[in-house]
Amino acid sequence: MGWVGDAVESIKSLQIRQVLLQAVSLGMIVTSALIIWKGLMCVTGSESPVVVVLSGSMEPGFKRGDILFLHMSKAPIRAGEIVVFNVDGREIPIVHRVIKVHERKDTGEVDVLTKGDNNFGDDRLLYAQGQLWLQRHHIMGRAVGFLPYVGWVTIIMTEKPIIKYLLIGALGLLVVTSKD
Template identity: 35%
Template sequence: MLWNHQQKVNVGDIPVVWFTGRRLPMVHPAITILDESDVQENTPRQLILTKGDNCQFDDSFFYPVGQSYVHREEIIGLVRGHVPYIGRLSLLLNENPALYPAVATLIAVGLAG
């Protein structure tokens, strides 16, 4: 579940980052936040550094070439809740589209319950 009504990202928040041209988003906690001013627009701007929980190094290696931080406008939302293992189902369906009818039937039966 995502929330995107918060203007500022805080350390510990989990942003969902979707870089232009990438097929899938990246969902990792923010570990460093830098506030700087955008001189051209005279507005504050946040630069966010993320890092996966099971990784020794930050995520800057995964950012677009020449980019060391995530920009706030690249964040489509902040994680505010989750359903365990639902991501695995999504990956399974992406790899095996023929399973869509079976999964849809299981969901429908479960909801009708």
């Protein structure tokens, strides 16, 4: 129980200068995380540079909890690429593979059909009612890199919020009570 006493002691002995210093360093941590995220957005050209796989529709390639790095370049979309797309009326973006592409000659617009590797049929059932093809504006990015398991952290935190609050609380306490 000695360390609890120490912690209480250190909170008691805080001086205004130390509190300010800790507030600034906490702010630094938050802002540098934000800078990294926004910087990634600029570099990759995608509004969410990293996504977590939430469903098993791309197994065995991507499992639930894996992380994908996205890139959105001007390059045209081609069959076989794994794209992340938003369907009107659905909140959660979907990660599936392109199986058909029709690119218009005059305007350069594309009609794209996708399918999950582990699904039996194509994605027309997932699209909005009556929608046959995805267009360019539905697509948020294409997957270029892969990191297994790391996404479980966010899945656990969104599904069990209490763990998130415990973690934030513990970290906050650590920052406040640390002496340098």
